[in-house]
Amino acid sequence: DIQMTQSPSSLSASVGDRVTITCQASQDISNYLNWYQQKPGKAPKLLIYGASNLETGVPSRFSGSGSGTHFSLTISGLQPEDFAAYFCQQYDSPFTFGPGTKVDIK
């Protein structure tokens, strides 16, 4: 199975900050990488698919980049509703998720 790692595991930020989360795959997955946001007690929400494509309805302050084994999710101008956990997921079967990055208020 392809193992996914994320860094940092948590971060503290302020409203308006630019935040970048990274995800690394244990082998080349091309651009087969998605990003999700999860709030406590809720289901994850798809943000980015195919490494850099914004899911319909997701604000443009979210962006994704990368290919191969290194990927990143950037939030440009953090909003109060963005404080949540973020997971990456690769889709070379079996699907696997990263351990998550928790973004909380500084």
Add this chain to the structure above:
Amino acid sequence: QVQLQESGPGLVKPSETLSLTCIVSGGSVSSGDFYWNWIRQPPGKGLEWIGFVYHTGGTNYNPSLKSRVTLSLDVSKNHFSLKVNSATAADTALYFCARAPLKYYDGSSGPVSFDVWGQGTLVTVSS
């Protein structure tokens, strides 16, 4: 729009079978455009994909769970189901059902992302 809702017992005894159902509304499990998935999340931990069932009844399981898991689909009731045999405390988790659209990419096709999720149901394995 399509909505998914998990249902089933919240408490299962060790060695027994964990059984959950996902009711689909606003869409059909008989559509060939989607794969129907189960994903779980132990308390305070990350997400683990369990497997999917397709409208044909075909399945794909996570190898780590394959020996204990069965997924099935009931077109007449428009729902799909999960069974995990020989449950242990390690199966205690928030269980989500989720839809994955069929996508075509790089000369291949299949599910790639989970675009609609149920709210999740907590299952505790304990005597």
